[in-house]
Amino acid sequence: EIVLTQSPGTLSLSPGERATLSCRASQSVSSSYLAWYQQKPGQTPRLLIFGASNRATGIPDRFNGSGSGTDFTLTISRLEPEDFAVYYCQQSAGSPGTFGQGTKVEIK
Amino acid sequence: QVQLQQSGPGLVKPSQTLSLTCAISGDSVSSNSVAWNWIRQSPSRGLEWLGRTYYRSKWYTDYAVSVKSRLTINPDTSKNQFSLQLNSVTPEDTAVYYCTRLPYYGLGLPYGMDVWGQGTTVTVSS
Secondary structure: OOOEEEEOOEEEEOOOOOEEEEEEEEEEEOHHHEEEEEEOOOOOOEEEEEOOOEEOOOOOOOEEEEEEEEEEEEEEOOOOHHHOOEEEEEEOOOOOOEEOOOEEEEEO | OOEEEEEOOOEEOOOOOEEEEEEEEOOOOOOOOEEEEEEEEEOOOEEEEEEEEEEOOOEEEEEOOOOOOOEEEEEEOOOOEEEEEEOOOOHHHOEEEEEEEEEEEOOOEEOOOOEEOOOEEEEEOO
């Protein structure tokens, strides 16, 4: 099973600041199989990024994904108030797939 | 617009079977470019991908190692839905359960889970 480890566990930032979230895989994952989700309290996860760097439909361009192999990054260029949430990476290269444990982005 | 509607009990006794159904509208369970998944979420285990079913000229099913011996996922083409049956539940199976859609594009590349059911909070308790 491919284990995804996200860091940091919590990121305390102010609106307008840049957020950098990391996702490290226990073995190499094709970038085609790496996605990122956002989850707000009481809501279902929302797909942000697929294929490591492609924004899903309707996702603002302040969300950017990058990386390859075992190291992937989600960057939020300028945090808006609605971006404070928990973010998960997920891989579907394995069968059936796994999620990271999440990074909480909170207001400082 | 694709929607997933979950149904099933919120309380299950230990050692019994948890059964959930996910009804699909706006897409087909038999689509050859989609996988239909069950995910659960709990404070202790986070998001856990339990398994999936998909049709590619024939039906396939994959299960997570952690639940493989207890889990069955079945498609129902007559009702355009799919189901989860988890046997011999324990309090550790207490979680919010979600069904999701994962479409594939191009040469079989995953788009990501773009549609989620509303979630079913399941408590395992006597």
